[in-house]
Amino acid sequence: MEKIIITGAGLAGSLLAIMMAKRGFEVAVYERRPDMRKVDISAGRSINLALSDRGIAALQKVGLDEVILSKAIPMFGRLIHPISGELDLQPYSGRSNDYINSISRGELNKILLNAAESYPNLQLRFNVRCEGMDLETGTVRFVDELTHQHFSETADVTLAADGANSAIRNEMYHHAPKLRFTFSQNYLKHGYKELYIPPNKNGGFRMDQNALHIWPRKSYMLIALPNTDGSFTATLFMAFDGEDSFEKLDNPEAITSFFEKEFPDVIPHIPDLVENFQNHPASALATIKCYPWQVNGKALLIGDAAHAVVPFYGQGMNCAFEDCLILDKLIEELGPDWNLVLNTYQMMRKADTDAIGELAEENYYEMRDHVANPVYQKKKDLDLILEQNFENFDSKYSMVTFREDLPYSVAMRKGRAQDKLLTEICQQVNNIHSLDLHAVLEQVIQLHLKG
Amino acid sequence: MEKIIITGAGLAGSLLAIMMAKRGFEVAVYERRPDMRKVDISAGRSINLALSDRGIAALQKVGLDEVILSKAIPMFGRLIHPISGELDLQPYSGRSNDYINSISRGELNKILLNAAESYPNLQLRFNVRCEGMDLETGTVRFVDELTHQHFSETADVTLAADGANSAIRNEMYHHAPKLRFTFSQNYLKHGYKELYIPPNKNGGFRMDQNALHIWPRKSYMLIALPNTDGSFTATLFMAFDGEDSFEKLDNPEAITSFFEKEFPDVIPHIPDLVENFQNHPASALATIKCYPWQVNGKALLIGDAAHAVVPFYGQGMNCAFEDCLILDKLIEELGPDWNLVLNTYQMMRKADTDAIGELAEENYYEMRDHVANPVYQKKKDLDLILEQNFENFDSKYSMVTFREDLPYSVAMRKGRAQDKLLTEICQQVNNIHSLDLHAVLEQVIQLHLKG
Numbered sequence: 001m002e003k004i005i006i007t008g009a010g011l012a013g014s015l016l017a018i019m020m021a022k023r024g025f026e027v028a029v030y031e032r033r034p035d036m037r038k039v040d041i042s043a044g045r046s047i048n049l050a051l052s053d054r055g056i057a058a059l060q061k062v063g064l065d066e067v068i069l070s071k072a073i074p075m076f077g078r079l080i081h082p083i084s085g086e087l088d089l090q091p092y093s094g095r096s097n098d099y100i101n102s103i104s105r106g107e108l109n110k111i112l113l114n115a116a117e118s119y120p121n122l123q124l125r126f127n128v129r130c131e132g133m134d135l136e137t138g139t140v141r142f143v144d145e146l147t148h149q150h151f152s153e154t155a156d157v158t159l160a161a162d163g164a165n166s167a168i169r170n171e172m173y174h175h176a177p178k179l180r181f182t183f184s185q186n187y188l189k190h191g192y193k194e195l196y197i198p199p200n201k202n203g204g205f206r207m208d209q210n211a212l213h214i215w216p217r218k219s220y221m222l223i224a225l226p227n228t229d230g231s232f233t234a235t236l237f238m239a240f241d242g243e244d245s246f247e248k249l250d251n252p253e254a255i256t257s258f259f260e261k262e263f264p265d266v267i268p269h270i271p272d273l274v275e276n277f278q279n280h281p282a283s284a285l286a287t288i289k290c291y292p293w294q295v296n297g298k299a300l301l302i303g304d305a306a307h308a309v310v311p312f313y314g315q316g317m318n319c320a321f322e323d324c325l326i327l328d329k330l331i332e333e334l335g336p337d338w339n340l341v342l343n344t345y346q347m348m349r350k351a352d353t354d355a356i357g358e359l360a361e362e363n364y365y366e367m368r369d370h371v372a373n374p375v376y377q378k379k380k381d382l383d384l385i386l387e388q389n390f391e392n393f394d395s396k397y398s399m400v401t402f403r404e405d406l407p408y409s410v411a412m413r414k415g416r417a418q419d420k421l422l423t424e425i426c427q428q429v430n431n432i433h434s435l436d437l438h439a440v441l442e443q444v445i446q447l448h449l450k451g
Numbered sequence: 452m453e454k455i456i457i458t459g460a461g462l463a464g465s466l467l468a469i470m471m472a473k474r475g476f477e478v479a480v481y482e483r484r485p486d487m488r489k490v491d492i493s494a495g496r497s498i499n500l501a502l503s504d505r506g507i508a509a510l511q512k513v514g515l516d517e518v519i520l521s522k523a524i525p526m527f528g529r530l531i532h533p534i535s536g537e538l539d540l541q542p543y544s545g546r547s548n549d550y551i552n553s554i555s556r557g558e559l560n561k562i563l564l565n566a567a568e569s570y571p572n573l574q575l576r577f578n579v580r581c582e583g584m585d586l587e588t589g590t591v592r593f594v595d596e597l598t599h600q601h602f603s604e605t606a607d608v609t610l611a612a613d614g615a616n617s618a619i620r621n622e623m624y625h626h627a628p629k630l631r632f633t634f635s636q637n638y639l640k641h642g643y644k645e646l647y648i649p650p651n652k653n654g655g656f657r658m659d660q661n662a663l664h665i666w667p668r669k670s671y672m673l674i675a676l677p678n679t680d681g682s683f684t685a686t687l688f689m690a691f692d693g694e695d696s697f698e699k700l701d702n703p704e705a706i707t708s709f710f711e712k713e714f715p716d717v718i719p720h721i722p723d724l725v726e727n728f729q730n731h732p733a734s735a736l737a738t739i740k741c742y743p744w745q746v747n748g749k750a751l752l753i754g755d756a757a758h759a760v761v762p763f764y765g766q767g768m769n770c771a772f773e774d775c776l777i778l779d780k781l782i783e784e785l786g787p788d789w790n791l792v793l794n795t796y797q798m799m800r801k802a803d804t805d806a807i808g809e810l811a812e813e814n815y816y817e818m819r820d821h822v823a824n825p826v827y828q829k830k831k832d833l834d835l836i837l838e839q840n841f842e843n844f845d846s847k848y849s850m851v852t853f854r855e856d857l858p859y860s861v862a863m864r865k866g867r868a869q870d871k872l873l874t875e876i877c878q879q880v881n882n883i884h885s886l887d888l889h890a891v892l893e894q895v896i897q898l899h900l901k902g
Contacts, residue, residue, distance in 0.1 A: 176636060177735045180691070184635035185627060240631070284628045 001026050001121075002336045005140055005155040007130040007168060008032075011105070012303030012320035013161035014112035018062045019328040020159075021119035025336075028153065029122065030142060032129040032162070037110050047194070048225045048233050049108070050075065050212070050314035051101040053404040058321035061328065068111055072101035073226045079211035081265055089211060090380060093395070094387025098402045100212070100314060102225045130167040133158060135175065138298040140168075157338045158299045159327075161320075164288055166305035172295060183290040188310060188364070190220070191246065191282045192237050197269045199230025206269045207232065214367060215263050219244050221368035222263055234266070237368065238282075246282045285310045287357045293346040297339030300346075302327065307353035312363040313400060315356050315408075322404070323349065352408040359400060359412055378426040379419070382440070385432065390441050414448055421447055452477050452572075453787045456591055456606040458581040458619060459483075462556070463754030463771035464612035465563035469513045470779040471610075472570035476787075479574045479604065480567065481593060483613070486577040488561050498645070499676045499684050500559070501526065501663070501765035502552040505855040509772035512779065519562055523552035524677045530662035532716055540662060541831060544846070545838025549853045551663070551765060553676045581618040584609060586626065589749040591619075608789045609750045610778075612771075615739055617756035623746060634741040639761060639815070641671070642697065642733045643688050648720045650681025657720045658683065665818060666714050670695050672819035673714055685717070688819065689733075697733045736761045738808045744797040748790030751797075753778065758804035763814040764851060766807050766859075773855070774800065803859040810851060810863055829877040830870070833891070836883065841892050868898055 002025050006017050009031035020027045033041055051072060059065040076099045077091035092099060116122055131150075133140040139154040160168035172181050200206050205226060207213060213232070215222040220238040227233060239245040249255050252274045259267055270276055288308035293301040303320035327345050334341050366376075383395035396415025399406050406414075421443060429435060453476050457468050460482035471478045484492055502523060510516040527550045528542035543550060567573055582601070584591040590605045611619035623632045651657050656677060658664060664683070666673040671689040678684060690696040700706050703725045710718055721727055739759035744752040754771030778796050785792050817827075834846035847866025850857050857865075872894060880886060 176638075177737070180638035180640075180735050180737075182636060182638045182737075184637075185633060186635075187627075187631035187633045189631075284631050286628070286631075286633075 002157070003028070003155040005030070005153060005158040007140070007158065007160050007166075008162035008303075008305070009109075009113060009116075009124060009126070010161065010163060010303075011109055011112065011317050012324060013159075014109060014116050015058060015062065015321055016159055016161055016302065016324045016327070017116045017122055017124075018064075018112065018119070019324055021116065021122040022062065023328075023331065024121065027119070027122040028155065029116065029124045030128040030130060031124070031126045032145065033126065035113075035124075035126040036106060037113060047105045048102050048227055049105050049317050050225070051103045051108075052314065052318050052401045054315070054401075055318035055321040057404045058325040061325055062115070064111065064115060068103065068108060069101060071107055071111075071228065072103040073228060074099045074210055075102055075212045075225070076210055077212070079208055079213050081213060081215045081263070083217075083262065083264070091384060093398050093402065094384040094389075098398060100401065102212075102227070104227060105317075130160075130162055132167055132171040132174075133299060135171060135179075135295045135299055138296075156336070157297065157342070160299060160301045160305045161303045162305050164286070164304045164308035166301060168299055169290060169301050169305050172290070172292075172299075172301070179292065179295060181290065181292065183288075185286050185288045185308075186361075188285045188361075189239050189242075190237050190364075191240050191284050192235050192311075193246065193277065193280050193282045195234040195236060195270055195273075195276050195280065197224060197232035197234050197266075198271070203230050205230050205232070215266070216368050217262055218369050220262075222266065223367075232269075234270070237285075237364070240282065240284075249277070252278075287361055289354060289357060291346070291350060293350070294339075294342035297337075297342055300327075300342045307357060309353075309357045309360040310364060311360070312367055313356065313360040315360060315400065319353060319356050319408070323353075355407075355409040355412040356400070359408070375423065375426055378432055379423050382422055382426055382432045382435070386437065386441060386444075389437055393441060393444065413451070417447055417451060418444055453608070454479070454606040456481070456604060456609040458591070458609065458611050458617075459613035459754075459756070460560075460564060460567075460575060460577070461612065461614060461754075462560055462563065462768050463775060465560060465567050466509060466513065466772055467610055467612055467753065467775045467778070468567045468573055468575075469515075469563065469570070470775055472567065472573040473513065474779075474782060475572065477572055478570070479606065480576065481579040481581060482575070482577045483580040483596065484577065486564075486575075487557060488564060498556045499553050499678055500556050500768050501676070502554045502559075503765065503769050503852045505766070505852075506769035506772040508855045509776040512776055513566070515562065515566060519554065519559060520552060522558055522562075522679065523554040524679060525550045525661055526553055526663045526676070527661050528663070530659055530664050532664060532666045532714070534668075534713065534715070542835060544849050544853065545835040545840075549849060551852065553663075553678070555678060556768075581611075581613055583618055583622040583625075584750060586622060586630075586746045586749055589747075607787070608748065608793070611750060611752045611756045612754050613756050615737070615755045615759040617752060619750055620741060620752050620756050623741070623743075623750075623752075630743065630746060632741065632743065634739075636737050636739045636759075637812075639736045639812075640690050640693075641688050641815075642691050642735050643686050643762075644697065644728065644731050644733045646685040646687060646721055646724075646727050646731065648675060648683035648685050648717075649722070654681050656681050656683070666717070667819050668713055669820050671713075673717065674818075683720075685721070688736075688815070691733065691735075700728070703729075738812055740805060740808060742797070742801060744801070745790075745793035748788075748793055751778075751793045758808060760804075760808045760811040761815060762811070763818055764807065764811040766811060766851065770804060770807050770859070774804075806858075806860040806863040807851070810859070826874065826877055829883055830874050833873055833877055833883045833886070837888065837892060837895075840888055844892060844895065864902070865899055868902055869895055872898055 004020050004025045004027050006013050006029045009029050017027055017029045056065050059068055077089050080088040127145040128142050129145055131141040131143055139152050140158055141152045143150050160166050172179055209226040213224040222236050224232040224234040241247040249258055255274050255277050287310055293306045302323050309316050330341050330345050386393040396419050399411035399415050455471050455476045455478050457464050457480045460480050468478055468480045507516050510519055528540050531539040578596040579593050580596055582592040582594055590603050591609050592603045594601050611617050623630055660677040664675040673687050675683040675685040692698040700709055706725050706728050738761055744757045753774045760767050781792050781796050837844040847870050850862035850866050
């Protein structure tokens with residue numbers, strides 16, 4: 001039987017392990033960190049993610065979609081918090097069955113690890129760090145973080161799901177001239193800091209739990225996603241230095257007065273704001289792209305190892321899960337001829353992960369800025385009305401998020417062209433309710449037929 | 452006295468060492484390779500480069516311009532070799548004092564090393580590889596390649612001129628999240644292979660020695676630069692794989708028939724073509740960009756370590772020399788407050804090295820393709836006529852190559868706008884000699900005044 005090494009037992013690694021084990025391969029999974037089911041490695045921080053249709057489709061393939069969705073909280077739209085004035089709910093879609101789901105990263109990962117462990121042909125080892133591999137022979141080098149012993153293992157193929165700092169990608173990077181390994185990492189000027197909003201006294205939610213809360217403030221923004229225990233995880237996105245930056249918020253008075261001025265409605269929800277702020281690090285955000293992803297049919301980068309994206313489209317995990325689903329389908333179709341499978345995979349998939357990388361960077365500007373802009377708002381309303389009235393219309397956001405049948409690159413191309421057209425239409429009318437919706441839809445259909 | 456470590460004694464490293472020694476700093480230079488003045492490390496391959504005004508200005512600063520130019524061969528233009536028909540000389544400029552100079556990389560490097568060694572406050576050590584550094588303390592780690600002994604050394608500042616595979620850049624790369632180290636390496640699909648054209652029987656040149664020879668063939672191209680001994684170094688640029696690629700030229704018949712068909716006039720000049728072709732490797736070409744270049748006032752990337760470019764504008768060395776000149780001037784103006792000097796340097800210089808990186812990639816397509824295009828040719832002729840008639844007109848090529856007073860980014864911006872205007876003018880007339888040159892010049896001047 002073919003043997004597969006998977007580096008990383010994070011979200012992509014554990015889902016991929018299940019898929020490979022289901023196919024009957026001998027699967028060995030190595031994870032650098034301790035087993036999160038036994039050791040609390042999140043250090044008390046609760047991190048949540050938005051699970052949507054592409055991710056769900058991949059979980060469905062291994063029969064885990066229902067159990068996981070039962071642990072998630074539906075979010076039907078963005079709830080915008082202006083500095084003063086009323087909250088404004090911007091639904092994600094004009095259709096009530098299209099929504100995203102707030103899920104705890106830890107809980108999701110534990111469900112996947114438990115499912116993986118149920119396969120007798122799958123071995124999970126924790127506290128083992130991958131140190132690189134021989135890309136010719138397929139021998140992978142490891143070190144046991146507890147005993148400090150080095151060892152190596154050889155498989156038919158190694159699937160590297162070891163994240164944005166992938167050791168296997170670093171191996172390819174160190175052989176760059178030979179592999180002509182094109183690589184880029186682009187750090188944003190902005191970073192993020194997580195803040196904790198506890199449940200209220202009765203264990204309930206302090207704000208609407210069925211929305212993704214946003215406080216857009218142009219050069220920075222705060223967001224919050226609900227957790228099942230009644231808490232929210234809030235995240236402040238802001239420049240590291242310069243005017244309005246983390247650097248400037250270096251004392252209790254500055255932090256307090258910044259929140260009082262910019263996010264007054266949040267202050268009562270974060271009882272220990274200053275401590276919370278000072279104890280949590282400001283972390284960097286980068287987009288990583290590279291190519292090729294596979295070498296000699298022996299190693300493949302997958303998930304964040306191949307294409308880390310910034311979090312502003314809520315697609316990092318969904319994209320990584322979709323990677324797994326596509327790879328699994330190709331193995332089904334082509335059999336384990338690894339060079340053929342991995343080559344086909346990377347050629348099929350590269351344009352799509354480039355697209356979501358670009359969309360995610362773009363959405364940062366949209367989220368912190370345009371959501372407050374009137375023409376943008378009119379166009380967004382038109383998107384909703386069209387979705388409410390026509391089954392065959394999807395906004396760009398819906399194509400990216402809810403249409404798992406459309407590759408990201410197609411969603412990006414169609415979505416951009418459509419946004420341009422609808423924005424032009426909105427600029428020409430005072431009230432979008434005066435528009436002939438059938439005529440607008442016809443223009444959209446013609447646009448997509450052309451291109 | 453301030454102590455400076457320079458990693459790399461290549462072209463940039465040795466010029467920079469001279470500049471720093473002249474300022475009286477204590478300078479320690481470490482080079483991975485053996486001393487090229489004692490050991491022939493080029494393995495018989497003669498490599499030459501095009502030295503032009505930006506590089507010459509930097510050499511002038513240390514009084515070495517004249518001795519070095521005396522070893523160079525002026526090249527006044529591109530001599531185009533079509534498959535059949537007459538050779539076509541395309542001058543680099545309409546002014547006879549603007550030309551580029553073919554110089555041996557090895558000979559140039561040796562002159563710089565000899566000059567460096569004459570300073571008592573400068574130490575040169577060969578066969579010592581840099582393994583990285585502590586970016587907080589400034590301690591640099593080395594290994595002696597002969598004794599395999601590891602040692603470290605601390606200086607006030609380390610200037611990393613250790614080339615496209617810089618160990619100091621790798622150190623920054625490994626601390627990427629903390630430094631928010633944005634980095635990209637972009638490999639071209641095409642690589643290059645060098646071929647040797649020996650002198651003729653009398654020790655003379657087989658072709659015109661005062662030109663850069665080009666055989667443009669759209670999807671690939673051959674070029675040749677003269678050496679002082681009567682030989683030429685030819686370079687074939689071609690895709691690694693696919694149709695018309697190095698991969699396809701894997702046997703004597705394929706090589707011979709390819710050259711017979713594509714470069715028939717070269718065949719008599721390369722007596723041992725097949726051996727020549729098979730013994731020389733096909734090497735990769737990449738553009739490398741990164742930022743920041745400096746950390747904590749302790750380390751600075753300079754030359755190829757900071758910004759490797761593809762060779763198609765003949766500016767890699769000239770740009771690296773200009774880096775040294777600009778840094779040296781900033782030290783003169785600001786004194787050795789390293790954090791201030793290095794920060795000012797990187798902020799001033801980044802846009803310019805990005806510009807030459809972009810221009811060099813762009814020029815690849817121009818050299819192998821457009822040089823054979825009629826509108827391009829007409830525009831090129833108009834450039835020449837304008838340069839011949841007006842002292843205050845420079846083509847884009849001239850601005851990049853001969854105007855060391857214009858930063859690369861300005862040359863790119865002005866040059867592109869001007870090329871667009873002149874191309875439009877050429878498309879509208881059958882014969883450029885019917886144009887009112889003063890009116891054309893006036894349009895160009897107005898264009899530059901606007902932007």
